[in-house]
Amino acid sequence: MTPLQSELASQWITLLAAGMLVVQLLMVVQGMLLTNIRLFALQSLMLAAIAAIIAFFHNATHVYWVAGLTLVGKVFFLPWLLNRQVRRIQIHEEIEPLLNSTASMLLCGGFTLLGYIVARPFTSLERLGNNTLGIAITLLLTGFFLMFNRRKAITQVLALLTVENGVMLAAVALTTYGMPLVVELGIFFDVMVAVMVLGILVYRIRETFASMDVDKLSQLKG
Amino acid sequence: MTLLIAILIVPAVAGLGCLLVRTRQVMAAANVAAFGLTVALGVELLRRVVAPPHVVTECEEFFRADALSAWMVLLISVVSLGSALYAGNYFRRDLAAGAVTPGRVKEYFVLTPLFAAGMFLVVLVNNLGVMWFALEATALSSVLLVALYNRSTSLEAAWKYVMLGSLGLALALFGTVFTYAAAVDKTSPVLPSFNWSHLMSVAGQLDPRMIKLAFVFVLVGYGTKAGLAPMHTWLPDAHSEAPSPTSAMLSGVSLKVALYALLRFHILATACLGTSFSRTMLLVLGLGSMFLAAPFILVQNNLKRMLAYSSLEHIGLICVGVGLNSPVTIFGALLHMGYHALTKPTLFFAAGNIHQACHTLQMRLIGLGMAKVLPGTAVCMGLAAASITGLPPFGLFFSELTILSGGFAAGHAALSTLVLAALLAAFCGILYQLTRILPGIPRITRTSDATLTDGLPAMGLMLGTLAVFSLWLPAPLLQVMQQARDIIGGKP
Numbered sequence: 001m002t003p004l005q006s007e008l009a010s011q012w013i014t015l016l017a018a019g020m021l022v023v024q025l026l027m028v029v030q031g032m033l034l035t036n037i038r039l040f041a042l043q044s045l046m047l048a049a050i051a052a053i054i055a056f057f058h059n060a061t062h063v064y065w066v067a068g069l070t071l072v073g074k075v076f077f078l079p080w081l082l083n084r085q086v087r088r089i090q091i092h093e094e095i096e097p098l099l100n101s102t103a104s105m106l107l108c109g110g111f112t113l114l115g116y117i118v119a120r121p122f123t124s125l126e127r128l129g130n131n132t133l134g135i136a137i138t139l140l141l142t143g144f145f146l147m148f149n150r151r152k153a154i155t156q157v158l159a160l161l162t163v164e165n166g167v168m169l170a171a172v173a174l175t176t177y178g179m180p181l182v183v184e185l186g187i188f189f190d191v192m193v194a195v196m197v198l199g200i201l202v203y204r205i206r207e208t209f210a211s212m213d214v215d216k217l218s219q220l221k222g
Numbered sequence: 223m224t225l226l227i228a229i230l231i232v233p234a235v236a237g238l239g240c241l242l243v244r245t246r247q248v249m250a251a252a253n254v255a256a257f258g259l260t261v262a263l264g265v266e267l268l269r270r271v272v273a274p275p276h277v278v279t280e281c282e283e284f285f286r287a288d289a290l291s292a293w294m295v296l297l298i299s300v301v302s303l304g305s306a307l308y309a310g311n312y313f314r315r316d317l318a319a320g321a322v323t324p325g326r327v328k329e330y331f332v333l334t335p336l337f338a339a340g341m342f343l344v345v346l347v348n349n350l351g352v353m354w355f356a357l358e359a360t361a362l363s364s365v366l367l368v369a370l371y372n373r374s375t376s377l378e379a380a381w382k383y384v385m386l387g388s389l390g391l392a393l394a395l396f397g398t399v400f401t402y403a404a405a406v407d408k409t410s411p412v413l414p415s416f417n418w419s420h421l422m423s424v425a426g427q428l429d430p431r432m433i434k435l436a437f438v439f440v441l442v443g444y445g446t447k448a449g450l451a452p453m454h455t456w457l458p459d460a461h462s463e464a465p466s467p468t469s470a471m472l473s474g475v476s477l478k479v480a481l482y483a484l485l486r487f488h489i490l491a492t493a494c495l496g497t498s499f500s501r502t503m504l505l506v507l508g509l510g511s512m513f514l515a516a517p518f519i520l521v522q523n524n525l526k527r528m529l530a531y532s533s534l535e536h537i538g539l540i541c542v543g544v545g546l547n548s549p550v551t552i553f554g555a556l557l558h559m560g561y562h563a564l565t566k567p568t569l570f571f572a573a574g575n576i577h578q579a580c581h582t583l584q585m586r587l588i589g590l591g592m593a594k595v596l597p598g599t600a601v602c603m604g605l606a607a608a609s610i611t612g613l614p615p616f617g618l619f620f621s622e623l624t625i626l627s628g629g630f631a632a633g634h635a636a637l638s639t640l641v642l643a644a645l646l647a648a649f650c651g652i653l654y655q656l657t658r659i660l661p662g663i664p665r666i667t668r669t670s671d672a673t674l675t676d677g678l679p680a681m682g683l684m685l686g687t688l689a690v691f692s693l694w695l696p697a698p699l700l701q702v703m704q705q706a707r708d709i710i711g712g713k714p
Binding site for chain 1: 349351352354355358359362365366369372373374375377378379380381382384385388389392393395396399400402403406416431432435458459462463
């Protein structure tokens, strides 16, 4: 691989990683559930593109697998599953979050700074792109925030999935080729099963409480 | 013969086989048989690990069992066997009372062996990434068990469990990725092996900053799954809302399996960084858990929540034992794992019997006189409570004494005094709480004579094993614990 190619790959990866962060911030301020699901699909598409670029420029066949699995699982299957669930339970809009969108945005700006500060000592270890590790940690932090800020069960599931996207980004940024295929496959199937199990629970919560508002889940204390 | 694969396959086959079976009795028998078999296989594994070279590997080192794994396999299989013995009659009574549907009971008998198989995979696999997804699999299979009763409270508990658990596991995955990244050789395009044994052999060359960052993530992540304070908030909910046999497995072994994963990283971090970093963090979290648990035990009104907080306390103590990092305290911690795994399920089985007889877990509503209503249950509960509070002649007395004396001997007098104080507080708490329900004149009358013997085989098995091993540790068992102690303590 020529230095020019390497530079090109690195810039594409940085661009796409930044795109993932922007999409994450859009999710933080977006209230419509269906739009949030589409944003998640877009973010996963960018992740898949990053994996494909790495596979292409480094001739790593097993990373194509990662890209393919991400595309099938997180860009098509999971959004479809979540979409169906939202339609089935007939709730489209998130109720008022804990923090309004201005405050959330400011806070997430702070998280981004924090993510970059944490990643600072490790930038020399990054093998691809600039500051992708910082973005990965930011995805983790904002994902957590999204989870605590929202009250709808499905948004919490989405938040969890964005955290998972962050992990995958960290994996490719730090190791170039991601993890061994058996681990990637395991993680992929775990995420699929997790969302299905969560779906079952959301459905049962909806049946029992006539709502998927997690505020209602507050009987157990002490 | 492929022993490790057999240990994994037996429960998995039993679980999937239950999908095809219609009658409850057959499913319960299949569960008991499967776990009986894994106990036997576990003993065989113990026998092989004790002999040199002290490691059993299969499938080109994909599966690897050393003394620590063998010890965990024994704990998982014994507790699962006890739970399977108890579950059959427990669900018969639940079905008769209309508390569950037959479909849910089937769910239990299918998911429980899969849950156990996941735990076996965690302790037997060599690859740290596979260990992560095995732990996630245990979380996913147990969450539906927690929600089995489909009450509003059990759904809430399950939701908290799966959300906090998944968050924790996401953090642990970050930590796992960082650990892997620390092992990547920047100059070579070859993917390094992700095997724990390989990482240990190159521990000295790993990037120390990366390992530090990784350990912090793993500690918070697996610490959540192990129920360490302050990430424990799911624990009392899940343990109190799950059916009693599941509570027994969650409390008896599932917490310890998560702790096992944490210990593997602790060993790696210690080998890479020297001793002080990871063990200090374990000490702080362990002590924090003990001190947080004690007051909650004292004021708790729900019987199973009280037992859950007691588990939090014991997990804390095990962490402290490992964190003190002297050979004596680590040995005490391993011993404590074993005795706690034998004692806590008995308490949950007894609590399950009381729940079914009184239809509530609120100790105020249960009222006095359980010794007259359910004499067998009350005797077992009393004995197990004596054990869990650390009274002689039961094993927990010896293991707590070992940890404390080791702590004092290693020069951590102030710390050991703190541990003693937390233990005393929990001791008073549990005994006080049980005097509220066991003695006295009962409020309800005995329903039928059938309740007299319910759950006795399971409780008898656990208590009998506890009694035997409290007084007599066979040489191979002692040897395997000493080897495990050396693994954690960092000897080759």
